Amino acid sequence: MFRIPPPDAEGKPDLAAFEAGTTYADHFLHPFLQALDMLGVRPRLVYNHEAYAEGRYVEHVRTALKERNRVREIIESISGRELADAWWPYSPVDERGCMDGLTVTGFDDTHVHWSAEDGRSGSCDYTKGEGKLPWRLDWPAKWCWLDVTCEAFGKDHGTTGGSYDTGAELCRLFGSEPPQGLTYEWISLRGQGAMSSSAGTTVGPIEALQLVPPEILRYLIASTKPAKAIEFDTGMGLVNLADAYERLLRHDLEAKLEDEELSRRKRVAIEDDISATRLSSVEERSVRPGAVGVTFRHLAMLAQIRSSNDEVWGMIPNEGVDRTEFDARLDRMRHWIASHHFPDEMRVGIREEPNSERLANLTAEEENLRKALIANFEQSQEEGWTEANLSANVPDAAREVDLPLREAYRLTYELLLGVDVAPKLAPLLAAMEPSRVLRLMRGV
């Protein structure tokens, strides 16, 4: 894959890009590595084509060739499939760089001999990487020379008789103990396909990271058992996920653990939460992750009522908050809000017309409250339509007519927005035209 050109927008070979040094492998690897970087994963990369060229696989290739029958027996007995008579545990590459249609005819200490369908024949030097092991052998050989102790893989490899099972036995044939295996289920984007590193596109994770803070994406994975399928919900599920994560961060989990009265079950649950939050952190840091002055949910509202980042910045307790990180967060939020993923129930919508249905059914108390509110709003209009002036309007009116605060807010929301629960009212009011607020309150 490092020797062929990348696909262009239409999926055809892009020779111009290839000339410039981008390969087919780069094309798919780049966005994947970019996603890893955003998630705080800093891998050490080992390029397989280089490893072959450097001779890392020589011993394994030689063993596989010499033990051809044993290798065949392992694969056939464990996977239950039958290999063709002409099968060899090595895939030679011809002088044109092609692997198709070549039949192995023999081997010696350094070369594998082959013949092609069209009558050509040749030899390739396996100490120089002029060919490779088939995947089922390549994987365990890699475990050996890299001393892999734990290998996680998708469920497609984890089934009985799958490539991990055959690999484990082949690994022993190569002289090493196989790594601890860990099978994980797949992650899918709700309504879309799987997010997979090998099944083609890496658009999934990249797209997800344009909407979600990386620590929340990490939390999604860290808080789910590997064998459980994750359906990543980019709508309301994301808000709930962020809520759950931020709620965990607010609690001092370590202190809770010191309670001697805890049942074993509860203790384990808290320990799991500690692990999940620790694994969710993108960077090693002394400050708890997510300490950015504003919750995901609240930011979703602020981003909708203020279009300038500076204004939003001024609306949160921003002491000690990194401005760059905050802007990145806010930009992601705006991107999400602008996308089709953003749930309608999170959209802050001001009524176009008065809620005449509700206005016609006010109790006497509610009517009193409405009048008091109108008076307060009119006063604010004269003294200055600012958040500071507006914030006392509802509590003052509620006290005046002796109505519980919650109900006063509920009624105000119903008249202005048409829903009975909404974000903090004052900033919302401040962002509205006074005449519009009064019209909706008066109902004319």
Place this chain on the structure above:
RNA sequence: GGGCCUGUAGCUUAGCCAGGUAGAGCGUCGGGCUUUUAACCCGAUGGUCGCGGGUUCGAACCCCGUCGGGCCCGCCA
């Protein structure tokens, strides 16, 4: 055809490998909170553990079967 994973409260799920009174968060409902970060605090509500058998003093857990969802059985990586 053979095999692997999965199904627990309205939602997200822990517990299953090593059987011992089904736990949690969200939601909902009630209460608290003299400015609401869709916040916070307190309380309550809610489960035939997919279904049917079996083993056991005792089964969400072990065994057999069955239904639903996903996957594997490539000279692909």
